[in-house]
Amino acid sequence: MLNFDFYNPTRILFGQGQIASLSTLVPTGARVMMLYGGGSIRQNGVYDEVMAALAGHSVTEFGGIEPNPSYETLMRAIEQVKSEKIDFLLAVGGGSVIDGTKFVAAGALLDEDPWSIFDKRSANIVDALPFGTVLTLPATGSEMNSGGVVTRKSTQEKRSFMSRKVFPQFSILDPAKTFTLPVRQVGNGVVDAFAHIMEQYLTYPVNAKVQDRFAEGLLLTLVEEGPKALSDPEDYDVRANVMWCATLALNGLIGVGVPQDWATHMVGHELTALYNLDHAQTLAIILPNMLRARREEKRTKLLQYAERVWGLTGGDEDTRIEAAIARTERFFAQMGVGTRLADYGLGADCVEPVIKALESHRMTKLGEHRDVTIEVSRRVLEMSL
Structure with a gap:
Protein backbone atom coordinates (compact mmCIF):
# COMPACT_ATOMS: atom_id res chain seq x y z
CA MET A 1 0.00 0.00 0.00
CA THR A 178 -34.22 10.88 -7.14
CA PHE A 179 -37.50 9.04 -7.85
CA THR A 180 -38.52 11.42 -10.64
CA LEU A 181 -35.17 11.57 -12.44
CA PRO A 182 -35.31 10.86 -16.18
CA VAL A 183 -34.11 7.39 -17.18
CA ARG A 184 -31.16 8.92 -19.04
CA GLN A 185 -29.89 10.63 -15.90
CA VAL A 186 -30.27 7.51 -13.77
CA GLY A 187 -28.31 5.43 -16.30
CA ASN A 188 -25.66 8.09 -16.68
CA GLY A 189 -25.25 8.35 -12.92
CA VAL A 190 -24.63 4.64 -12.46
CA VAL A 191 -22.12 4.55 -15.33
CA ASP A 192 -20.38 7.64 -13.98
CA ALA A 193 -19.96 6.11 -10.52
CA PHE A 194 -18.81 2.79 -12.00
CA ALA A 195 -16.12 4.51 -14.09
CA HIS A 196 -14.94 6.57 -11.12
CA ILE A 197 -14.33 3.38 -9.16
CA MET A 198 -12.54 1.74 -12.08
CA GLU A 199 -10.12 4.65 -12.47
CA GLN A 200 -8.92 4.06 -8.90
CA TYR A 201 -9.22 0.27 -8.74
CA LEU A 202 -8.16 -1.11 -12.09
CA THR A 203 -4.50 -0.13 -12.22
CA TYR A 204 -1.86 -2.44 -10.73
CA PRO A 205 -1.62 -4.25 -7.37
CA VAL A 206 0.01 -2.63 -4.34
CA ASN A 207 -1.41 -5.08 -1.77
CA ALA A 208 -4.10 -2.58 -0.73
CA LYS A 209 -6.65 -5.23 0.20
CA VAL A 210 -8.99 -2.87 2.04
CA GLN A 211 -9.28 -0.45 -0.89
CA ASP A 212 -9.70 -3.31 -3.38
CA ARG A 213 -12.51 -4.92 -1.39
CA PHE A 214 -14.24 -1.59 -0.87
CA ALA A 215 -14.05 -0.89 -4.61
CA GLU A 216 -15.26 -4.36 -5.58
CA GLY A 217 -18.18 -4.10 -3.16
CA LEU A 218 -19.24 -0.80 -4.70
CA LEU A 219 -18.96 -2.21 -8.23
CA LEU A 220 -21.02 -5.27 -7.31
CA THR A 221 -23.67 -3.07 -5.71
CA LEU A 222 -23.95 -0.92 -8.84
CA VAL A 223 -24.24 -4.03 -11.03
CA GLU A 224 -27.01 -5.38 -8.79
CA GLU A 225 -28.91 -2.20 -8.06
CA GLY A 226 -28.39 -0.12 -11.21
CA PRO A 227 -30.87 -2.02 -13.40
CA LYS A 228 -33.38 -2.09 -10.55
CA ALA A 229 -33.23 1.71 -10.36
CA LEU A 230 -34.46 1.77 -13.96
CA SER A 231 -37.14 -0.90 -13.60
CA ASP A 232 -38.51 0.18 -10.21
CA PRO A 233 -37.75 3.90 -9.87
CA GLU A 234 -39.51 4.39 -6.53
CA ASP A 235 -37.78 1.61 -4.62
CA TYR A 236 -36.24 3.66 -1.82
CA ASP A 237 -33.65 1.07 -0.78
CA VAL A 238 -32.40 0.65 -4.33
CA ARG A 239 -32.06 4.40 -4.78
CA ALA A 240 -30.37 4.70 -1.39
CA ASN A 241 -27.74 2.13 -2.31
CA VAL A 242 -27.08 3.74 -5.70
CA MET A 243 -26.83 7.20 -4.15
CA TRP A 244 -24.39 6.12 -1.44
CA CYS A 245 -22.31 4.15 -3.97
CA ALA A 246 -21.91 7.25 -6.13
CA THR A 247 -20.75 9.27 -3.14
CA LEU A 248 -18.27 6.66 -1.92
CA ALA A 249 -16.97 6.17 -5.45
CA LEU A 250 -15.21 9.53 -5.35
CA ASN A 251 -14.96 10.81 -1.79
CA GLY A 252 -11.29 9.81 -1.62
CA LEU A 253 -11.65 6.68 0.50
CA ILE A 254 -11.06 3.99 -2.13
CA GLY A 255 -8.35 6.05 -3.83
CA VAL A 256 -5.96 6.45 -0.92
CA GLY A 257 -2.82 4.35 -0.93
CA VAL A 258 -3.33 3.07 -4.48
CA PRO A 259 -2.23 4.21 -7.94
CA GLN A 260 -4.89 5.97 -10.02
CA ASP A 261 -5.46 6.12 -13.76
CA TRP A 262 -7.92 8.81 -15.06
CA ALA A 263 -6.85 8.50 -18.71
CA THR A 264 -10.42 7.59 -19.69
CA HIS A 265 -11.67 10.78 -18.06
CA MET A 266 -9.14 13.01 -19.79
CA VAL A 267 -10.04 11.68 -23.24
CA GLY A 268 -13.72 11.81 -22.33
CA HIS A 269 -13.47 15.45 -21.30
CA GLU A 270 -12.31 16.37 -24.79
CA LEU A 271 -15.24 14.52 -26.35
CA THR A 272 -17.65 16.43 -24.13
CA ALA A 273 -16.05 19.80 -24.87
CA LEU A 274 -15.97 19.24 -28.63
CA TYR A 275 -19.19 17.33 -29.24
CA ASN A 276 -21.35 18.05 -26.17
CA LEU A 277 -21.73 14.42 -25.15
CA ASP A 278 -22.84 13.66 -21.60
CA HIS A 279 -19.91 12.94 -19.31
CA ALA A 280 -21.07 9.37 -18.64
CA GLN A 281 -21.55 8.74 -22.35
CA THR A 282 -17.89 9.53 -22.99
CA LEU A 283 -16.82 7.20 -20.19
CA ALA A 284 -18.93 4.35 -21.55
CA ILE A 285 -17.34 4.86 -24.98
CA ILE A 286 -13.72 5.12 -23.88
CA LEU A 287 -13.32 2.90 -20.81
CA PRO A 288 -13.80 -0.55 -22.39
CA ASN A 289 -11.32 0.09 -25.18
CA MET A 290 -8.90 1.85 -22.86
CA LEU A 291 -8.83 -1.43 -20.94
CA ARG A 292 -8.37 -3.44 -24.13
CA ALA A 293 -5.54 -1.24 -25.36
CA ARG A 294 -3.73 -1.53 -22.03
CA ARG A 295 -4.57 -5.10 -21.11
CA GLU A 296 -0.93 -6.09 -20.61
CA GLU A 297 -0.17 -3.24 -18.20
CA LYS A 298 -3.40 -3.97 -16.32
CA ARG A 299 -3.41 -7.77 -16.67
CA THR A 300 -3.22 -8.67 -12.97
CA LYS A 301 -6.01 -6.33 -11.91
CA LEU A 302 -8.12 -7.20 -14.95
CA LEU A 303 -8.01 -10.86 -13.93
CA GLN A 304 -8.91 -9.92 -10.36
CA TYR A 305 -11.79 -7.78 -11.66
CA ALA A 306 -12.98 -10.61 -13.90
CA GLU A 307 -13.10 -13.06 -10.99
CA ARG A 308 -14.32 -10.91 -8.12
CA VAL A 309 -16.84 -8.69 -9.90
CA TRP A 310 -18.04 -10.90 -12.77
CA GLY A 311 -17.34 -14.37 -11.35
CA LEU A 312 -15.23 -15.38 -14.35
CA THR A 313 -12.81 -18.18 -13.50
CA GLY A 314 -12.88 -20.53 -16.51
CA GLY A 315 -10.79 -20.38 -19.67
CA ASP A 316 -7.38 -18.87 -20.28
CA GLU A 317 -6.36 -15.44 -19.03
CA ASP A 318 -7.01 -13.54 -22.25
CA THR A 319 -10.46 -15.09 -22.58
CA ARG A 320 -11.37 -14.05 -19.04
CA ILE A 321 -10.08 -10.53 -19.56
CA GLU A 322 -12.04 -10.01 -22.76
CA ALA A 323 -15.16 -11.51 -21.18
CA ALA A 324 -14.90 -9.07 -18.25
CA ILE A 325 -14.55 -6.09 -20.57
CA ALA A 326 -17.48 -7.32 -22.67
CA ARG A 327 -19.59 -7.72 -19.50
CA THR A 328 -18.71 -4.12 -18.60
CA GLU A 329 -19.89 -2.91 -22.01
CA ARG A 330 -23.12 -4.87 -21.72
CA PHE A 331 -23.75 -3.42 -18.28
CA PHE A 332 -23.36 0.11 -19.62
CA ALA A 333 -25.75 -0.72 -22.46
CA GLN A 334 -28.19 -2.22 -19.93
CA MET A 335 -28.15 1.15 -18.18
CA GLY A 336 -29.15 2.76 -21.48
CA VAL A 337 -25.75 4.29 -22.26
CA GLY A 338 -24.21 3.65 -25.69
CA THR A 339 -20.63 2.39 -25.83
CA ARG A 340 -19.60 3.41 -29.36
CA LEU A 341 -18.97 6.79 -30.94
CA ALA A 342 -21.38 5.77 -33.68
CA ASP A 343 -24.17 5.57 -31.08
CA TYR A 344 -23.95 9.37 -30.89
CA GLY A 345 -23.57 10.05 -34.60
CA LEU A 346 -19.79 10.44 -34.48
CA GLY A 347 -17.46 8.90 -37.02
CA ALA A 348 -13.77 8.69 -37.80
CA ASP A 349 -13.57 12.42 -38.48
CA CYS A 350 -13.93 13.12 -34.74
CA VAL A 351 -10.66 11.41 -33.84
CA GLU A 352 -8.15 14.02 -34.95
CA PRO A 353 -9.91 16.98 -33.25
CA VAL A 354 -9.81 15.06 -29.97
CA ILE A 355 -6.14 14.22 -30.46
CA LYS A 356 -5.30 17.85 -31.20
CA ALA A 357 -7.18 18.96 -28.09
CA LEU A 358 -5.26 16.45 -25.96
CA GLU A 359 -2.00 17.78 -27.36
CA SER A 360 -3.06 21.38 -26.80
CA HIS A 361 -3.94 20.66 -23.17
CA ARG A 362 -0.69 18.75 -22.56
CA MET A 363 -2.50 15.44 -22.10
CA THR A 364 0.20 13.48 -23.89
CA LYS A 365 1.25 11.19 -21.04
CA LEU A 366 -1.71 9.85 -19.11
CA GLY A 367 -2.50 6.90 -16.87
CA GLU A 368 -0.99 5.37 -13.76
CA HIS A 369 2.29 4.71 -15.57
CA ARG A 370 2.17 7.93 -17.66
CA ASP A 371 2.40 5.68 -20.72
CA VAL A 372 -0.90 6.58 -22.39
CA THR A 373 0.68 8.54 -25.21
CA ILE A 374 -1.10 10.36 -28.00
CA GLU A 375 -0.68 7.22 -30.10
CA VAL A 376 -2.45 5.13 -27.44
CA SER A 377 -5.27 7.66 -27.16
CA ARG A 378 -5.69 7.65 -30.93
CA ARG A 379 -5.84 3.85 -30.97
CA VAL A 380 -8.47 3.82 -28.23
CA LEU A 381 -10.62 6.34 -30.11
CA GLU A 382 -10.33 4.35 -33.33
CA MET A 383 -11.27 1.17 -31.48
CA SER A 384 -14.34 2.98 -30.11
CA LEU A 385 -15.83 3.98 -33.47
Whole structure:
Protein backbone atom coordinates (compact mmCIF):
# COMPACT_ATOMS: atom_id res chain seq x y z
CA MET A 1 0.00 0.00 0.00
CA LEU A 2 1.28 3.47 -0.88
CA ASN A 3 1.60 6.30 1.64
CA PHE A 4 -1.37 8.64 1.83
CA ASP A 5 -2.84 11.72 3.49
CA PHE A 6 -6.62 11.34 3.75
CA TYR A 7 -8.81 14.31 4.65
CA ASN A 8 -12.54 14.70 4.20
CA PRO A 9 -14.41 17.18 6.40
CA THR A 10 -17.81 17.02 4.67
CA ARG A 11 -20.74 16.19 6.93
CA ILE A 12 -23.34 13.90 5.32
CA LEU A 13 -27.02 13.97 6.28
CA PHE A 14 -28.60 10.97 4.57
CA GLY A 15 -32.26 10.01 4.30
CA GLN A 16 -35.76 11.32 3.96
CA GLY A 17 -36.68 14.62 5.56
CA GLN A 18 -33.08 15.79 5.94
CA ILE A 19 -33.61 18.95 3.89
CA ALA A 20 -35.33 20.43 6.94
CA SER A 21 -31.90 20.39 8.64
CA LEU A 22 -30.89 23.36 6.50
CA SER A 23 -32.55 25.61 9.06
CA THR A 24 -29.71 24.91 11.49
CA LEU A 25 -26.91 23.98 9.08
CA VAL A 26 -26.84 27.34 7.32
CA PRO A 27 -25.41 30.01 9.62
CA THR A 28 -27.89 32.47 11.10
CA GLY A 29 -27.49 35.87 9.49
CA ALA A 30 -25.72 34.53 6.40
CA ARG A 31 -26.48 36.08 3.02
CA VAL A 32 -27.23 32.92 1.08
CA MET A 33 -27.18 32.27 -2.65
CA MET A 34 -28.96 29.12 -3.82
CA LEU A 35 -27.52 27.82 -7.10
CA TYR A 36 -29.39 25.29 -9.24
CA GLY A 37 -29.79 24.02 -12.77
CA GLY A 38 -32.62 24.03 -15.27
CA GLY A 39 -35.49 24.28 -12.82
CA SER A 40 -36.49 20.65 -12.22
CA ILE A 41 -36.24 21.32 -8.47
CA ARG A 42 -39.36 23.47 -8.84
CA GLN A 43 -41.33 20.55 -10.26
CA ASN A 44 -40.20 17.84 -7.84
CA GLY A 45 -40.78 19.80 -4.64
CA VAL A 46 -37.14 20.22 -3.66
CA TYR A 47 -37.21 23.98 -4.20
CA ASP A 48 -40.18 24.44 -1.89
CA GLU A 49 -38.60 22.25 0.81
CA VAL A 50 -35.33 24.17 0.66
CA MET A 51 -37.04 27.56 0.82
CA ALA A 52 -39.21 26.43 3.73
CA ALA A 53 -36.14 25.26 5.61
CA LEU A 54 -34.41 28.58 4.94
CA ALA A 55 -37.31 30.72 6.10
CA GLY A 56 -35.81 33.52 8.14
CA HIS A 57 -32.57 33.49 6.16
CA SER A 58 -31.68 36.02 3.51
CA VAL A 59 -31.77 34.03 0.26
CA THR A 60 -31.09 35.00 -3.32
CA GLU A 61 -31.06 32.65 -6.31
CA PHE A 62 -28.94 31.83 -9.33
CA GLY A 63 -30.44 29.30 -11.74
CA GLY A 64 -29.50 27.98 -15.14
CA ILE A 65 -26.26 26.13 -14.40
CA GLU A 66 -26.08 23.70 -17.28
CA PRO A 67 -24.81 20.11 -17.48
CA ASN A 68 -21.04 20.42 -17.86
CA PRO A 69 -21.20 23.83 -16.15
CA SER A 70 -19.81 26.62 -18.27
CA TYR A 71 -17.29 29.25 -17.26
CA GLU A 72 -19.45 31.85 -18.98
CA THR A 73 -22.50 31.06 -16.83
CA LEU A 74 -20.48 30.75 -13.64
CA MET A 75 -18.85 34.13 -14.18
CA ARG A 76 -22.33 35.68 -14.04
CA ALA A 77 -22.88 33.92 -10.73
CA ILE A 78 -19.58 35.30 -9.42
CA GLU A 79 -20.62 38.80 -10.41
CA GLN A 80 -23.89 38.38 -8.53
CA VAL A 81 -22.08 37.02 -5.46
CA LYS A 82 -19.88 40.10 -5.38
CA SER A 83 -22.60 42.64 -6.06
CA GLU A 84 -24.94 41.19 -3.42
CA LYS A 85 -22.16 40.50 -0.89
CA ILE A 86 -23.09 36.83 -0.59
CA ASP A 87 -21.23 34.95 2.15
CA PHE A 88 -22.73 31.42 1.94
CA LEU A 89 -23.55 29.28 -1.10
CA LEU A 90 -26.03 26.41 -1.35
CA ALA A 91 -25.83 24.08 -4.35
CA VAL A 92 -29.14 22.31 -5.04
CA GLY A 93 -28.81 19.79 -7.85
CA GLY A 94 -26.41 17.22 -9.27
CA GLY A 95 -22.70 17.18 -9.88
CA SER A 96 -22.70 19.95 -12.44
CA VAL A 97 -24.38 22.39 -10.06
CA ILE A 98 -22.05 21.38 -7.24
CA ASP A 99 -18.93 21.62 -9.44
CA GLY A 100 -20.08 25.03 -10.60
CA THR A 101 -20.69 26.16 -7.03
CA LYS A 102 -17.15 25.12 -6.07
CA PHE A 103 -15.80 27.25 -8.91
CA VAL A 104 -17.94 30.19 -7.78
CA ALA A 105 -16.88 29.71 -4.15
CA ALA A 106 -13.21 29.94 -5.08
CA GLY A 107 -13.46 32.38 -7.99
CA ALA A 108 -15.48 34.97 -6.08
CA LEU A 109 -12.51 35.57 -3.76
CA LEU A 110 -9.88 35.93 -6.49
CA ASP A 111 -8.67 39.29 -7.79
CA GLU A 112 -7.58 37.69 -11.06
CA ASP A 113 -9.62 35.88 -13.72
CA PRO A 114 -10.99 32.72 -12.07
CA TRP A 115 -9.94 30.70 -15.13
CA SER A 116 -6.43 31.08 -13.70
CA ILE A 117 -7.43 28.33 -11.26
CA PHE A 118 -6.80 25.86 -14.08
CA ASP A 119 -3.66 27.49 -15.44
CA LYS A 120 -2.11 27.58 -11.97
CA ARG A 121 -3.30 24.06 -11.04
CA SER A 122 -5.50 25.51 -8.27
CA ALA A 123 -2.46 26.86 -6.39
CA ASN A 124 -4.08 30.28 -6.21
CA ILE A 125 -7.10 28.98 -4.26
CA VAL A 126 -6.10 30.19 -0.82
CA ASP A 127 -9.67 30.58 0.41
CA ALA A 128 -13.24 29.99 -0.73
CA LEU A 129 -16.74 30.92 0.33
CA PRO A 130 -18.36 28.30 2.59
CA PHE A 131 -21.07 26.22 0.95
CA GLY A 132 -23.30 23.20 1.36
CA THR A 133 -25.19 20.99 -1.04
CA VAL A 134 -28.55 19.31 -1.49
CA LEU A 135 -27.93 16.43 -3.89
CA THR A 136 -30.67 15.54 -6.38
CA LEU A 137 -28.70 13.42 -8.88
CA PRO A 138 -26.21 10.80 -7.65
CA ALA A 139 -23.34 10.42 -10.10
CA THR A 140 -20.19 12.46 -9.70
CA GLY A 141 -19.46 12.28 -5.98
CA SER A 142 -18.88 16.03 -5.99
CA GLU A 143 -21.04 16.32 -2.88
CA MET A 144 -18.22 14.82 -0.77
CA ASN A 145 -14.97 15.71 -2.51
CA SER A 146 -12.75 18.66 -3.27
CA GLY A 147 -12.74 18.62 -7.06
CA GLY A 148 -14.74 20.07 -9.91
CA VAL A 149 -14.88 20.31 -13.68
CA VAL A 150 -15.79 23.39 -15.73
CA THR A 151 -16.20 23.88 -19.49
CA ARG A 152 -15.24 27.07 -21.32
CA LYS A 153 -17.53 27.18 -24.33
CA SER A 154 -15.66 29.90 -26.17
CA THR A 155 -12.50 27.79 -26.40
CA GLN A 156 -14.09 24.31 -26.19
CA GLU A 157 -12.06 23.39 -23.10
CA LYS A 158 -13.16 21.15 -20.25
CA ARG A 159 -10.78 21.48 -17.30
CA SER A 160 -10.66 20.08 -13.77
CA PHE A 161 -9.48 21.55 -10.49
CA MET A 162 -9.00 20.34 -6.92
CA SER A 163 -8.45 22.10 -3.62
CA ARG A 164 -9.13 21.27 0.01
CA LYS A 165 -10.67 24.73 0.25
CA VAL A 166 -13.72 23.58 -1.75
CA PHE A 167 -14.96 20.62 0.25
CA PRO A 168 -18.66 21.18 1.00
CA GLN A 169 -19.30 21.88 4.66
CA PHE A 170 -22.27 19.53 4.49
CA SER A 171 -24.28 17.58 1.94
CA ILE A 172 -27.87 16.42 2.22
CA LEU A 173 -28.66 13.16 0.41
CA ASP A 174 -32.32 12.13 0.24
CA PRO A 175 -32.78 9.12 -2.06
CA ALA A 176 -36.50 9.87 -2.41
CA LYS A 177 -35.60 13.05 -4.31
CA THR A 178 -34.22 10.88 -7.14
CA PHE A 179 -37.50 9.04 -7.85
CA THR A 180 -38.52 11.42 -10.64
CA LEU A 181 -35.17 11.57 -12.44
CA PRO A 182 -35.31 10.86 -16.18
CA VAL A 183 -34.11 7.39 -17.18
CA ARG A 184 -31.16 8.92 -19.04
CA GLN A 185 -29.89 10.63 -15.90
CA VAL A 186 -30.27 7.51 -13.77
CA GLY A 187 -28.31 5.43 -16.30
CA ASN A 188 -25.66 8.09 -16.68
CA GLY A 189 -25.25 8.35 -12.92
CA VAL A 190 -24.63 4.64 -12.46
CA VAL A 191 -22.12 4.55 -15.33
CA ASP A 192 -20.38 7.64 -13.98
CA ALA A 193 -19.96 6.11 -10.52
CA PHE A 194 -18.81 2.79 -12.00
CA ALA A 195 -16.12 4.51 -14.09
CA HIS A 196 -14.94 6.57 -11.12
CA ILE A 197 -14.33 3.38 -9.16
CA MET A 198 -12.54 1.74 -12.08
CA GLU A 199 -10.12 4.65 -12.47
CA GLN A 200 -8.92 4.06 -8.90
CA TYR A 201 -9.22 0.27 -8.74
CA LEU A 202 -8.16 -1.11 -12.09
CA THR A 203 -4.50 -0.13 -12.22
CA TYR A 204 -1.86 -2.44 -10.73
CA PRO A 205 -1.62 -4.25 -7.37
CA VAL A 206 0.01 -2.63 -4.34
CA ASN A 207 -1.41 -5.08 -1.77
CA ALA A 208 -4.10 -2.58 -0.73
CA LYS A 209 -6.65 -5.23 0.20
CA VAL A 210 -8.99 -2.87 2.04
CA GLN A 211 -9.28 -0.45 -0.89
CA ASP A 212 -9.70 -3.31 -3.38
CA ARG A 213 -12.51 -4.92 -1.39
CA PHE A 214 -14.24 -1.59 -0.87
CA ALA A 215 -14.05 -0.89 -4.61
CA GLU A 216 -15.26 -4.36 -5.58
CA GLY A 217 -18.18 -4.10 -3.16
CA LEU A 218 -19.24 -0.80 -4.70
CA LEU A 219 -18.96 -2.21 -8.23
CA LEU A 220 -21.02 -5.27 -7.31
CA THR A 221 -23.67 -3.07 -5.71
CA LEU A 222 -23.95 -0.92 -8.84
CA VAL A 223 -24.24 -4.03 -11.03
CA GLU A 224 -27.01 -5.38 -8.79
CA GLU A 225 -28.91 -2.20 -8.06
CA GLY A 226 -28.39 -0.12 -11.21
CA PRO A 227 -30.87 -2.02 -13.40
CA LYS A 228 -33.38 -2.09 -10.55
CA ALA A 229 -33.23 1.71 -10.36
CA LEU A 230 -34.46 1.77 -13.96
CA SER A 231 -37.14 -0.90 -13.60
CA ASP A 232 -38.51 0.18 -10.21
CA PRO A 233 -37.75 3.90 -9.87
CA GLU A 234 -39.51 4.39 -6.53
CA ASP A 235 -37.78 1.61 -4.62
CA TYR A 236 -36.24 3.66 -1.82
CA ASP A 237 -33.65 1.07 -0.78
CA VAL A 238 -32.40 0.65 -4.33
CA ARG A 239 -32.06 4.40 -4.78
CA ALA A 240 -30.37 4.70 -1.39
CA ASN A 241 -27.74 2.13 -2.31
CA VAL A 242 -27.08 3.74 -5.70
CA MET A 243 -26.83 7.20 -4.15
CA TRP A 244 -24.39 6.12 -1.44
CA CYS A 245 -22.31 4.15 -3.97
CA ALA A 246 -21.91 7.25 -6.13
CA THR A 247 -20.75 9.27 -3.14
CA LEU A 248 -18.27 6.66 -1.92
CA ALA A 249 -16.97 6.17 -5.45
CA LEU A 250 -15.21 9.53 -5.35
CA ASN A 251 -14.96 10.81 -1.79
CA GLY A 252 -11.29 9.81 -1.62
CA LEU A 253 -11.65 6.68 0.50
CA ILE A 254 -11.06 3.99 -2.13
CA GLY A 255 -8.35 6.05 -3.83
CA VAL A 256 -5.96 6.45 -0.92
CA GLY A 257 -2.82 4.35 -0.93
CA VAL A 258 -3.33 3.07 -4.48
CA PRO A 259 -2.23 4.21 -7.94
CA GLN A 260 -4.89 5.97 -10.02
CA ASP A 261 -5.46 6.12 -13.76
CA TRP A 262 -7.92 8.81 -15.06
CA ALA A 263 -6.85 8.50 -18.71
CA THR A 264 -10.42 7.59 -19.69
CA HIS A 265 -11.67 10.78 -18.06
CA MET A 266 -9.14 13.01 -19.79
CA VAL A 267 -10.04 11.68 -23.24
CA GLY A 268 -13.72 11.81 -22.33
CA HIS A 269 -13.47 15.45 -21.30
CA GLU A 270 -12.31 16.37 -24.79
CA LEU A 271 -15.24 14.52 -26.35
CA THR A 272 -17.65 16.43 -24.13
CA ALA A 273 -16.05 19.80 -24.87
CA LEU A 274 -15.97 19.24 -28.63
CA TYR A 275 -19.19 17.33 -29.24
CA ASN A 276 -21.35 18.05 -26.17
CA LEU A 277 -21.73 14.42 -25.15
CA ASP A 278 -22.84 13.66 -21.60
CA HIS A 279 -19.91 12.94 -19.31
CA ALA A 280 -21.07 9.37 -18.64
CA GLN A 281 -21.55 8.74 -22.35
CA THR A 282 -17.89 9.53 -22.99
CA LEU A 283 -16.82 7.20 -20.19
CA ALA A 284 -18.93 4.35 -21.55
CA ILE A 285 -17.34 4.86 -24.98
CA ILE A 286 -13.72 5.12 -23.88
CA LEU A 287 -13.32 2.90 -20.81
CA PRO A 288 -13.80 -0.55 -22.39
CA ASN A 289 -11.32 0.09 -25.18
CA MET A 290 -8.90 1.85 -22.86
CA LEU A 291 -8.83 -1.43 -20.94
CA ARG A 292 -8.37 -3.44 -24.13
CA ALA A 293 -5.54 -1.24 -25.36
CA ARG A 294 -3.73 -1.53 -22.03
CA ARG A 295 -4.57 -5.10 -21.11
CA GLU A 296 -0.93 -6.09 -20.61
CA GLU A 297 -0.17 -3.24 -18.20
CA LYS A 298 -3.40 -3.97 -16.32
CA ARG A 299 -3.41 -7.77 -16.67
CA THR A 300 -3.22 -8.67 -12.97
CA LYS A 301 -6.01 -6.33 -11.91
CA LEU A 302 -8.12 -7.20 -14.95
CA LEU A 303 -8.01 -10.86 -13.93
CA GLN A 304 -8.91 -9.92 -10.36
CA TYR A 305 -11.79 -7.78 -11.66
CA ALA A 306 -12.98 -10.61 -13.90
CA GLU A 307 -13.10 -13.06 -10.99
CA ARG A 308 -14.32 -10.91 -8.12
CA VAL A 309 -16.84 -8.69 -9.90
CA TRP A 310 -18.04 -10.90 -12.77
CA GLY A 311 -17.34 -14.37 -11.35
CA LEU A 312 -15.23 -15.38 -14.35
CA THR A 313 -12.81 -18.18 -13.50
CA GLY A 314 -12.88 -20.53 -16.51
CA GLY A 315 -10.79 -20.38 -19.67
CA ASP A 316 -7.38 -18.87 -20.28
CA GLU A 317 -6.36 -15.44 -19.03
CA ASP A 318 -7.01 -13.54 -22.25
CA THR A 319 -10.46 -15.09 -22.58
CA ARG A 320 -11.37 -14.05 -19.04
CA ILE A 321 -10.08 -10.53 -19.56
CA GLU A 322 -12.04 -10.01 -22.76
CA ALA A 323 -15.16 -11.51 -21.18
CA ALA A 324 -14.90 -9.07 -18.25
CA ILE A 325 -14.55 -6.09 -20.57
CA ALA A 326 -17.48 -7.32 -22.67
CA ARG A 327 -19.59 -7.72 -19.50
CA THR A 328 -18.71 -4.12 -18.60
CA GLU A 329 -19.89 -2.91 -22.01
CA ARG A 330 -23.12 -4.87 -21.72
CA PHE A 331 -23.75 -3.42 -18.28
CA PHE A 332 -23.36 0.11 -19.62
CA ALA A 333 -25.75 -0.72 -22.46
CA GLN A 334 -28.19 -2.22 -19.93
CA MET A 335 -28.15 1.15 -18.18
CA GLY A 336 -29.15 2.76 -21.48
CA VAL A 337 -25.75 4.29 -22.26
CA GLY A 338 -24.21 3.65 -25.69
CA THR A 339 -20.63 2.39 -25.83
CA ARG A 340 -19.60 3.41 -29.36
CA LEU A 341 -18.97 6.79 -30.94
CA ALA A 342 -21.38 5.77 -33.68
CA ASP A 343 -24.17 5.57 -31.08
CA TYR A 344 -23.95 9.37 -30.89
CA GLY A 345 -23.57 10.05 -34.60
CA LEU A 346 -19.79 10.44 -34.48
CA GLY A 347 -17.46 8.90 -37.02
CA ALA A 348 -13.77 8.69 -37.80
CA ASP A 349 -13.57 12.42 -38.48
CA CYS A 350 -13.93 13.12 -34.74
CA VAL A 351 -10.66 11.41 -33.84
CA GLU A 352 -8.15 14.02 -34.95
CA PRO A 353 -9.91 16.98 -33.25
CA VAL A 354 -9.81 15.06 -29.97
CA ILE A 355 -6.14 14.22 -30.46
CA LYS A 356 -5.30 17.85 -31.20
CA ALA A 357 -7.18 18.96 -28.09
CA LEU A 358 -5.26 16.45 -25.96
CA GLU A 359 -2.00 17.78 -27.36
CA SER A 360 -3.06 21.38 -26.80
CA HIS A 361 -3.94 20.66 -23.17
CA ARG A 362 -0.69 18.75 -22.56
CA MET A 363 -2.50 15.44 -22.10
CA THR A 364 0.20 13.48 -23.89
CA LYS A 365 1.25 11.19 -21.04
CA LEU A 366 -1.71 9.85 -19.11
CA GLY A 367 -2.50 6.90 -16.87
CA GLU A 368 -0.99 5.37 -13.76
CA HIS A 369 2.29 4.71 -15.57
CA ARG A 370 2.17 7.93 -17.66
CA ASP A 371 2.40 5.68 -20.72
CA VAL A 372 -0.90 6.58 -22.39
CA THR A 373 0.68 8.54 -25.21
CA ILE A 374 -1.10 10.36 -28.00
CA GLU A 375 -0.68 7.22 -30.10
CA VAL A 376 -2.45 5.13 -27.44
CA SER A 377 -5.27 7.66 -27.16
CA ARG A 378 -5.69 7.65 -30.93
CA ARG A 379 -5.84 3.85 -30.97
CA VAL A 380 -8.47 3.82 -28.23
CA LEU A 381 -10.62 6.34 -30.11
CA GLU A 382 -10.33 4.35 -33.33
CA MET A 383 -11.27 1.17 -31.48
CA SER A 384 -14.34 2.98 -30.11
CA LEU A 385 -15.83 3.98 -33.47
